Amino acid sequence: MQSVKIIEIKTKHHPELGSLSFFEAEKDIDFSVKRIYYTYGVPEAGQRGGHAHKKLQQVLFCPYGAIEFILDDGQSREHVLLDDPAKALVLGSGIWRDMIWRQAGSVLCVGASAWYDAEDYIRDYAMFKQMVQEGYWHED
Numbered sequence: 818m819q820s821v822k823i824i825e826i827k828t829k830h831h832p833e834l835g836s837l838s839f840f841e842a843e844k845d846i847d848f849s850v851k852r853i854y855y856t857y858g859v860p861e862a863g864q865r866g867g868h869a870h871k872k873l874q875q876v877l878f879c880p881y882g883a884i885e886f887i888l889d890d891g892q893s894r895e896h897v898l899l900d901d902p903a904k905a906l907v908l909g910s911g912i913w914r915d916m917i918w919r920q921a922g923s924v925l926c927v928g929a930s931a932w933y934d935a936e937d938y939i940r941d942y943a944m945f946k947q948m949v950q951e952g953y954w955h956e957d
């Protein structure tokens with residue numbers, strides 16, 4: 818699916834002292850990170866998301882637990898499970914996402930390309946589909 822990438826986060830493993838994962842904005846992802854937010858305390862089977870973004874780009878990772886993403890570009894759907902701290906999902910704009918917490922206490926961290934703007938959200942699925950059909954995200 819265009820606008821959806823799964824990347825391996827670079828990781829240093831220590832034989833006894835665990836692992837350290839890291840990524841660098843504008844190197845490992847092609848945008849700069851202007852905002853970081855994280856979601857936690859969600860029960861198992863809790864569902865969040867239910868929106869798309871007009872412009873925002875995001876890198877999402879799950880440092881603890883397992884979170885399933887149902888991604889929809891208006892043409893097709895894809896399921897991605899973030900269950901590895903060294904795996905990240907890079908989402909461009911125009912992707913409808915629903916997230917289901919597959920393990921209680923899972924933490925979702927997000928690096929976003931812009932400051933919070935409620936106007937950037939599309940929370941109505943019919944409106945999202947209409948925008949896809951009208952070519953809102955069409956790249957020449």
Ligand code: TYD
Nearest residue numbers: 852853854856864865866867868932933934
């Ligand atoms: P939302 O993005 O809808 O969360 P989710 O997709 O996980 O359900 O955000 C939930 C609420 O938090 C909503 O009222 C907007 C607010 N919010 C901010 O004020 N600033 C932020 O940076 C974010 C991400 C959300």
